[in-house]
Amino acid sequence: MTVRVRFAPSPTGSLHIGSVRTTIYNYFFARQHKGTLILRIEDTDQDRLVAGAVESLYEGLRWMGVTWDEGPREGGPHAPYIQSERLPLYQRAAQDLIDKGAGYFCFCSKERLAALRAQQAANRQITRYDRHCRSIEPKEAAERAKTEPHVVRLKVPDDGVIAVDDLVYGRVEWPIETIEDQVILKSDGFPTYHLAVVVDDHAMGITHIFRGEDWLPSTPKHLLIYQAFGWTVPPIAHFPNVLGQDGKKLAKRHGATKVEQFRADGYLPEAMVNYLALIGWAPGTEEEVFTMDDLVQRFRIDQVQKAGGKWDRDRLDWFNGVWIRRLADPDLIGRLDPFMPAEWDRDVIRKALPLMRERMRTLVEGRELVRFLFTDELTVDAAALVPKKQDRGAAARALARATAALRDVTPFEEAEIEAALRRVSEELGWHIREVSHVVRVATMFGPIGLPLFDSLELLGTERTMARLAHAADILGEGPRGGTRADA
């Protein structure tokens, strides 16, 4: 039997980290088993639709490197793959259940239902539907259904136990009396999630049902629907939730949760996939840097964690750094490109690359690292120019010496620049660190981490000299009058 798994998001917002994690687990499993991956859009709640959500989904997953075989745009043998376009199927299924005596029309108003719930809650009773319409004669109900607004509910058995053998959580049981007569078809003719998911999974030949942990409590409802249809239930696995720092299910209020945000912040899809895969799954070895292909090969359902895992930005940042360092030069350049202003000289960026690559955790940080090479707009603060344990006058003198020494350096290259500055430090009796500090702040506008000598070479003689002169002015003027440079 060939594996067919699906991921079935609701288009209610932009692609979310939590659902991505579930999606990649589906992906790993499908590809590992040379199976078929299906994308199905579950848009049965017309009130919650968000424009552009499907687009965001496609864009986000494409970026992450997740591909699938059947879906709304890809088509496939079970098209359409959007639930709102499959309404007749669900309506027929609901009618089927009614005909079998496993479902019934319910004419209760939302007001009655709300009042019922309120009353039950006030009496500290279990809030559940009181089966008011269950006793209406089928013929009479069918007749009323022609004119009256109604829903279809599932006839849940009175007692017994229903259980699932979850691939992650093991056996989970529910007393049937805790389950109410679920609405399966809404008054607008749309199915509820519960009906739609069962009908579609069956119709589309889904062999394994994988979804987030938050669905575990509604599994008995689905089991009962399978039972009512007389269908066999495929193996089911729930994956633990991704949690925010407070231990609650990751949500918008936890900060960045959309993949497009991480993309814009300069994260690599490789790092996202790698990091996300390791929340809730571990290979049982001490390895932890994995490509998508590695993960497809190594992932195992029985190694999936039961407990939810907290989102840890620091760890993601580390993985991102790892993946940036792993990229080949041309690849890294390509990734960096969209983050660099168009007017910045790509040639210079290419030359700066070896200096940057071990110093950025995100592509955005990479951009900030080389900003000084492309703009003179940044300002220097006089106090920042003065090394620790030195005073302003000394800094001014050192700057003057360095300027003089640098002026004559030819060729203006890293080794020669270093030699010149080392000579200055000897003459001054300063540590090279202190000389570097002054020159660094003067030319790079701050304690930028790139190596100074290489950076000056990239900057070139002219701009280096101009910036040194400018810094000298700042040091010389100062609010306290300062000491004039003596050179």
Next chain:
RNA sequence: GGCCCGUUCGUCUAGAGGCCCAGGACGCAGCCCUCUCAAGGCUGAGAUCAGCGGUUCGAAUCCGCUACGGGCUACCA
């Protein structure tokens, strides 16, 4: 309130009765390297395995209870 799930360093986790007075990684601290910052290397702090009772010669690993946390409880998914 009801139903269900979970609980190993701050975080992600290894661990499926003796190899564990618990290993790795992130983060943190220190040292080395070093023009700064990173990267890299080394070292260190950090978990009485939620608690309590059992089973066993022996328990993080098996059982029970309790506590705490979480999810669900809609004509939302």
